[in-house]
Amino acid sequence: MTVNNPYTWGLGRRKSAVARVRLKSGSGTFQVNGKPVNEYFTTLRDVNLAKAPLALLEEGVSYDIFANVDGGGPHGQAGAVQLGVARALKEINPVLFESLREQGLLTRDSRMKERKKPGRRGARRGFQFSKR
Numbered sequence: 001m002t003v004n005n006p007y008t009w010g011l012g013r014r015k016s017a018v019a020r021v022r023l024k025s026g027s028g029t030f031q032v033n034g035k036p037v038n039e040y041f042t043t044l045r046d047v048n049l050a051k052a053p054l055a056l057l058e059e060g061v062s063y064d065i066f067a068n069v070d071g072g073g074p075h076g077q078a079g080a081v082q083l084g085v086a087r088a089l090k091e092i093n094p095v096l097f098e099s100l101r102e103q104g105l106l107t108r109d110s111r112m113k114e115r116k117k118p119g120r121r122g123a124r125r126g127f128q129f130s131k132r
Contacts, residue, residue: 006024007024010087010091012082015079018069019069027064028064032069043074049082050078053082
């Protein structure tokens with residue numbers, strides 16, 4: 001039994017943000033958590049980061065993109081959406097794999113917050129020293 005599902009899924013992670021992205025052929029709408037991408041991400045840097053994989057598509061090809069993002073901050077969420085969109089595009093069109101890889105859009109950014117150590121105030125910052 002085959003399931004007729006028009007969506008292609010992509011999962012993206014960055015820091016503590018997780019994005020579940022669905023793509024299907026359509027008019028080119030891009031929604032994040034039910035809002036247009038330009039409303040959800042307030043800075044142009046984050047909007048461009050989320051839309052970066054779409055620059056590799058040829059003219060006339062457009063997809064409807066729906067992303068659910070949870071956790072992290074705005075920049076981490078934009079990075080997670082970028083990875084999710086890139087992975088979904090790779091599944092839809094395997095020809096894009098090489099160009100997505102060259103742009104670094106399929107690589108998960110593994111940098112995470114460093115843990116707090118005992119005897120310190122933060123990960124590296126010590127307590128304030130007092131002579132008297």
